[in-house]
Amino acid sequence: MSYALSDDQLRGAPFHLDAQALNWVKETFARLDEPAKLCQILIPMCRDLSEDATRQLAQRGFGGVHRFPSFSEDELRGSAQILTEGALVPPLLTADLELSEKASVKAGTLFPNQMTVAATSDPQNALRMGALAAREAGYLGFHLSWTPVADLPLNPRSNVVNTRSFSADCDKTITFMSAYIDGMHANGMAACVKHFPGDGLDDRDQHFVTTTNPMEMPAWHNSFGRIFRAAIARDVRVIMAGHIRLPAHDPSGLPASQSAPLLQGLLRDGLGYNGAIVSDATLMNGFRSQGPRSQIVPQCIEAGCDILLFPLNIDEDLAHLAAGLKSELLSPRRLDEAVLRILALKASLGLHRDAGLPGPERRAELLGTDEHRKWTQEVVQGAVTLLRDRLQLLPLDPRRHRRILLAEATGRRSPSSPLPDLEIAALLEAEGFVITRLQPGAAIDASAHDVGLYLMAEEGLSGKEHLGPQWERLHGAFPASMERLWHYLPTVYVSLGTPFLPCHMPDCPTFVNAYSPIKPMQQAVVAALCGRIGFAGISPADVTGGMG
Numbered sequence: 001m002s003y004a005l006s007d008d009q010l011r012g013a014p015f016h017l018d019a020q021a022l023n024w025v026k027e028t029f030a031r032l033d034e035p036a037k038l039c040q041i042l043i044p045m046c047r048d049l050s051e052d053a054t055r056q057l058a059q060r061g062f063g064g065v066h067r068f069p070s071f072s073e074d075e076l077r078g079s080a081q082i083l084t085e086g087a088l089v090p091p092l093l094t095a096d097l098e099l100s101e102k103a104s105v106k107a108g109t110l111f112p113n114q115m116t117v118a119a120t121s122d123p124q125n126a127l128r129m130g131a132l133a134a135r136e137a138g139y140l141g142f143h144l145s146w147t148p149v150a151d152l153p154l155n156p157r158s159n160v161v162n163t164r165s166f167s168a169d170c171d172k173t174i175t176f177m178s179a180y181i182d183g184m185h186a187n188g189m190a191a192c193v194k195h196f197p198g199d200g201l202d203d204r205d206q207h208f209v210t211t212t213n214p215m216e217m218p219a220w221h222n223s224f225g226r227i228f229r230a231a232i233a234r235d236v237r238v239i240m241a242g243h244i245r246l247p248a249h250d251p252s253g254l255p256a257s258q259s260a261p262l263l264q265g266l267l268r269d270g271l272g273y274n275g276a277i278v279s280d281a282t283l284m285n286g287f288r289s290q291g292p293r294s295q296i297v298p299q300c301i302e303a304g305c306d307i308l309l310f311p312l313n314i315d316e317d318l319a320h321l322a323a324g325l326k327s328e329l330l331s332p333r334r335l336d337e338a339v340l341r342i343l344a345l346k347a348s349l350g351l352h353r354d355a356g357l358p359g360p361e362r363r364a365e366l367l368g369t370d371e372h373r374k375w376t377q378e379v380v381q382g383a384v385t386l387l388r389d390r391l392q393l394l395p396l397d398p399r400r401h402r403r404i405l406l407a408e409a410t411g412r413r414s415p416s417s418p419l420p421d422l423e424i425a426a427l428l429e430a431e432g433f434v435i436t437r438l439q440p441g442a443a444i445d446a447s448a449h450d451v452g453l454y455l456m457a458e459e460g461l462s463g464k465e466h467l468g469p470q471w472e473r474l475h476g477a478f479p480a481s482m483e484r485l486w487h488y489l490p491t492v493y494v495s496l497g498t499p500f501l502p503c504h505m506p507d508c509p510t511f512v513n514a515y516s517p518i519k520p521m522q523q524a525v526v527a528a529l530c531g532r533i534g535f536a537g538i539s540p541a542d543v544t545g546g547m548g
Contacts (some may be wrong), residue, residue, distance in 0.1 A: 001030055011111045014235035014275045021347035028089055028352075029336075030523035032520050036089075037059060037339045038321045039193075040313035041301060043094060045280075045310045049079040058083045060314075063146070063307065064092030069137060073107035073367070076163040078139020080357055088297035090346055090355035097133040097145040098164060099460060100415055107332050108136035109372040112379060112516035113459060115332075115499065118166040120177050120382035120516060126166070126176040129376045130183025130191065137161025143349050146191040146240060146278075151199040151228050153460075156500035156545035160205040163497060163515050165369070168200075170223045173337025174230040181234045184444050190349055193231040193281060195242030196267060197256050198224030205288030206243040207463045212256050212345060217248045221534065229271055235346055237275045239267065243286030243306055252291040257282075260291055275425045276341045278307040293317065298324025302331060306338035380524040383515060385537030387502055390509040395531025396451065405449040407438040407485060409456055409473040415463035420439045421517060422455055422496070427526040440475030444488045452485030454523050457496040457517035465481055467507065469496040484508070492527055504543040513539065 010025055013228050017025065020144050032040065043064040047056055049071055057065060065083055067076060083091055100113035111132055126148075133145060151161045166176040177193065184191040195206075197220070202211040215223070216512045228239070241256040241263055250261040257279045267273050271417055279300050280287070290296050293312065298321040300308055311317035324330035341539045345354065358366060387393070397405075412419040412506065436449065454474065458467040471481040484505070485491040492510040495501045496517040502508070512524050512535070527533045 003029070003340060004333050004348065004476060005340045009274055010275060010340065013253070014232070014237045015344040015348040017236070017344060017347055020036055021352060024352040025340065025343040030342055032339065033267070033324070034322070037335055038318055039063065040089065040339050041306065041321075042308050042311055042314065042317065042340050043092065043228070043316055044174055046079075047408045048076045051082065054079045054082045058087065060087065062091060062096060064094050066094045066310065067142070069095050069103060069105040069140070069142075070095060073140060076093050076107070076140040079399040083408050084355040086308070089343070090351040092144050093142050094144045094146065095137055095142045095156040097137055097142075098148050098149065099129065099133060100163075100458075101419065101518055102448070102461065105136040105140065105367070106353050107140065107366045109376060110518045110520060111372070111376050112383070112518055112521055113163045114166045114176070115153070115473070116383045116521070117379055117514040117542055119385055119513075120379055121538050122382065123179040125382070126165040126179035127183035130180040131187050132372050134184045134187035134189035135366045136368070136372070138187065139358050139363060140369075142189065142194065143351065144238065146192045148177050148191065148193060149195070150177050150193045150231065152193060152223065153541045154200045156470065156503060157202060157203040158463055159460055159464050159498075160207070161200040163318050163499070164460045165200065168542060169540070170226060172540065177227065178230055178234050180544070182232065183496060184237070188349070190237045190345065192238035192240055192278065193228065193236050194240035195244060196239050197246040197262060198227070199242055199244055204242075204464070205463065206280060207284045208286070210243050210245060210289055212245045214244070215248060218312060220246065220248065220297055223332045225271070228273075232271055232273050232275075233250050236384075237348060239273060239275065240278050240280055242280050243284055243466055245440065255286060255290065256297055257287055257305060258296060258303050258515050260303045260435060265369070268304065273371060276345045278302055279305040279309050281310040282308055283310045283312055288312070294320045294323065295329065297321060298330035301338055302334050303330060308411070314411065328426070332441065341506035376520050379525070380516075380518075380521040381533050381536070383521075383537040384528045384533070384535055385513040385539055386528075387511040387513060387543060388444050388509070393451070393492060393510045394529060396433070396529050397531075401451040402432070402434055403448065403450045404428065404435050405438055405444070405452050405489060406432050406435050407425055407452070407454045407487065409470055409472045410524055411456060414461060422457055422517060422522060424455055424526060428522060431526065431530055438474070438485075440472070440474065441480050444483065444485065446488040449489055450491040452491035454485065454493040455496070456493065456501065457495070458518060459497040468501050469497070492529070494529075496521060499539060499543045502543045508546075513543065
């Protein structure tokens, strides 16, 4: 039997299959008929981990299943057991382990986002981030994470990149990304670098619209090209194709997830990548806006994606793929290449030998460990960044600054659900401060307070349209939204999210960036404000947004 990929391709980087693994790939592939192959290239999203729903999904024989680390330990381990036991081809169990507030393992350890890690300037923390994610999620039955983010936060209005990325500096991104991949791979999980061909320049978000990387090719090769080459050299086994155009290479206007010139030309032939390519979520409007699914679903695979992520309707998308084979929108060879790479990815993870869960006796060494909590503390304490303190206000001391007027945006939300309010006010009260909350629209009485404090906690997130400064939420509707505490009081502004708010308030005398709102970071912020720890962080991006 001839195969669409050679033995050298399957044995080589990034899969590095031994003879047993290679034989398993070829023998498994030979057993798959066309419908089974089509199922292998789909990874649907699963939001219902009940036993009945999970068993129904397991019976379909999909290439993988995406679950969320916010589910309980019992739900995740139980569903993983159901999905893997008795499977003719073991599925890839995937998650998006970006950590921080929305994507940490609920049953495990809170850990901040990538930009927090980069603010420490220590790549060892990126290695630990990858290791922690792999250990904790691995115990819960995950094999592959759609991380790290290798985009560059060059545009302060790119909310979909922002704190999800490491740094605006290409060299620093390469260093931290490489360490992260090493940490994840060393602990048995496959990493996925995203989003090819690179994001962070367009204001817009692929969840809502197809976006553009406007770089000319020399600039691209010297930035994102170097980043993806470094990831390939690190044996990253999966790269995610974004719904992002690169007109300098493919002037057709197609995003990477639909573009053979970008995926087969630039990524495979140009950069020498031999691993699996996954589309970004095909639920996103950046994908759906490109045409009818009957056309764009098979075109996604024909263009070079090996995995179709998050079908909109499983049965309809399978039908579109089957029809694409008949109409020659999708070639049998591209389907075979995709399936072989998916099987090689599974074999590289050892799933052909054992797709089961780590035993419960390993829980104490993998999930929510003292070592992991120590890593979190070291990162948050090393990341808090003092941008300026023109009036030498800090450290705060209840003997001099007892009465704090707090302006905080409460009622926090992610794009999909409510978020808890910050606990910094209570932490400061425990230090001996008296907190008065500014009510939006209320007058500011300077005589009743010693210090003003702003708190904002808006991380970069998928689908998050506004990160701040949101003056109306703090001061009330216009014209009250033009008020500023520092017109009346010595004031410190703390952002536990986007680092780019300083460009909106160059006259704010004291400004602190803290990047992530997880509770350990809130505790570190209070410790830094009160002088118990230093401000050790260094900004990973130009916080002025290029505005000086």
